[in-house]
Amino acid sequence: MSDDMTVVLAREGNRDAFRRLYESHREQVYRTAYRYFQSVQDAEDIMQETFIKAFSRIRTFDFRASSSFSAWLVSICINAAIDHLRRRERRVEKKRISLSHLPQEVPAGNPSPEDVEVRRQALERIRDALRILSPRQRVVFDMRYDRHMDIKDIAGCLGCSESNVKAQLFRSLEKLRRTLEPRWRQS
Amino acid sequence: MNCREAEILIVAGVYGRLTPEERAELENHSGACPTCAGLIAKSAPLLDLRARAGEEDAPVPDWEKSWSRISAEALDKRPRRMGVFGRSDLGWAVWVRRATAAAAVLLVFVLGYFAGRRLLIDRSDEAVEAVAAGSSSRISPFLESGQIMLAEYADNLGPVLVNFLNRGDVRPPEGLRELERRVVRDMLVQTRLLRSLTAASGGAHGRLDDLLLDLEFILTSMANMAPEDKESADHLDRMIREKSVSLRLRDLAAFSTI
Numbered sequence: 001m002s003d004d005m006t007v008v009l010a011r012e013g014n015r016d017a018f019r020r021l022y023e024s025h026r027e028q029v030y031r032t033a034y035r036y037f038q039s040v041q042d043a044e045d046i047m048q049e050t051f052i053k054a055f056s057r058i059r060t061f062d063f064r065a066s067s068s069f070s071a072w073l074v075s076i077c078i079n080a081a082i083d084h085l086r087r088r089e090r091r092v093e094k095k096r097i098s099l100s101h102l103p104q105e106v107p108a109g110n111p112s113p114e115d116v117e118v119r120r121q122a123l124e125r126i127r128d129a130l131r132i133l134s135p136r137q138r139v140v141f142d143m144r145y146d147r148h149m150d151i152k153d154i155a156g157c158l159g160c161s162e163s164n165v166k167a168q169l170f171r172s173l174e175k176l177r178r179t180l181e182p183r184w185r186q187s
Numbered sequence: 188m189n190c191r192e193a194e195i196l197i198v199a200g201v202y203g204r205l206t207p208e209e210r211a212e213l214e215n216h217s218g219a220c221p222t223c224a225g226l227i228a229k230s231a232p233l234l235d236l237r238a239r240a241g242e243e244d245a246p247v248p249d250w251e252k253s254w255s256r257i258s259a260e261a262l263d264k265r266p267r268r269m270g271v272f273g274r275s276d277l278g279w280a281v282w283v284r285r286a287t288a289a290a291a292v293l294l295v296f297v298l299g300y301f302a303g304r305r306l307l308i309d310r311s312d313e314a315v316e317a318v319a320a321g322s323s324s325r326i327s328p329f330l331e332s333g334q335i336m337l338a339e340y341a342d343n344l345g346p347v348l349v350n351f352l353n354r355g356d357v358r359p360p361e362g363l364r365e366l367e368r369r370v371v372r373d374m375l376v377q378t379r380l381l382r383s384l385t386a387a388s389g390g391a392h393g394r395l396d397d398l399l400l401d402l403e404f405i406l407t408s409m410a411n412m413a414p415e416d417k418e419s420a421d422h423l424d425r426m427i428r429e430k431s432v433s434l435r436l437r438d439l440a441a442f443s444t445i
Contacts, residue, residue, distance in 0.1 A: 018262055022254055034245035044248045048256050055261035099201070099233065122236060130202060145203030176198045184226050 003069045010058055018055055025070055029077045035142065036081045038127065046084055050077040075157040078139055085135035099125060100182035129179045133172050140165055141172040188216045193223045200234040282355055289350065290359050296346045297366045340381065341436050344374050348433050351409060352424060368410065375406040398435050405432065
């Protein structure tokens with residue numbers, strides 16, 4: 001059965017249809033949330049919040065305005081993630097981050113336990129550095145340079161203009177570039 | 188690709204991931220630009236590190252536990268029956284606003300109705316008596332001219348029906364209720380008058396007769412209904428909807444004259 005048909009049934013209050021929608025999309029929503037938090041607990045919370053919001057407002061889902069139910073869900077998930085990040089960011093002090101001290105050789109493929117540790121630390125620094133971006137900038141950057149979404153799709157997903165997305169990206173790239181500059185200056 | 192674009196791709200590659208095409212473009216550019224080749228070499232260990240670390244392999248959560256919470260919060264709390272306005276979870280403030288708006292519309296209608304009635308059918312009671320007595324000589328000039336447009340009748344009756352169908356749980360003030368009752372009684376008189384006229388024309392208006400009969404029943408019920416009699420109101424509501432009274436009234440008003 002297609003998603004559209006299942007959505008129609010869910011709108012009528014069919015419990016099985018809700019369950020089917022959950023089973024079809026839970027993985028995608030969970031992975032999207034996990035990407036931003038790297039924590040099962042946070043990702044689960046966001047996933048649950050996303051489905052609760054979506055199911056409570058399923059009557060407002062517009063088949064003509066949204067490209068698909070899946071895209072609609074992801075946009076709810078991303079907005080929930082932005083809110084969650086904002087709440088969390090208020091409690092976290094922002095540090096000045098530079099990647100200059102990271103090792104020049106980060107091992108790849110069949111690494112030893114020491115190599116795994118080096119790589120873990122490098123990844124942690126990269127994730128920390130991403131925190132210099134605002135939650136919204138982080139999400140926009142991720143959508144563009146990790147998921148490779150079009151500017152237009154990002155704007156649609158976040159409910160803002162394309163020029164706003166471009167401005168956010170520009171500022172994000174500038175901030176991130178500054179974390180790399182010390183490394184680039186090293187002889 | 189210029190150096191500015193190459194720099195953007197390097198930053199994107201460290202903090203995000205590059206597509207194979209982007210990686211190829213970057214390599215092409217570095218072949219021709221020693222400065223960018225230097226930047227790429229210094230960033231190379233970090234490029235695509237997130238992708239290589241397999242961040243997609245998120246630990247699997249407890250799907251069933253999540254479903255229990257989702258279904259409890261989103262489904263079990265869903266309203267079983269939708270209200271007149273399509274939602275039944277509206278706050279009292281919304282209902283009060285809607286009741287006030289409905290009351291304002293009704294008041295405008297009532298004032299317009301009585302003003303118009305004074306101008307046009309000032310002697311409707313006399314007309315009823317005249318029709319009842321089988322005499323046309325005492326019917327008001329408005330009726331005598333034979334130009335009773337059903338559209339006018341429908342214009343007056345439509346808001347009465349809409350107001351009844353959209354009645355909320357909030358009771359309007361007593362003064363307004365009294366006005367409503369007067370309007371309903373007047374519409375009942377007009378309906379009976381129209382029935383008499385169509386009957387006098389030899390039963391040539393089959394559909395109109397049926398509609399007027401339904402309307403007479405509805406208006407009689409409305410006129411005699413106690414304010415707290417919710418069951419009768421719901422029953423009448425169903426009847427109006429099931430018999431598509433508003434729609435039939437509009438259609439007939441648009442295409443018929445007596």
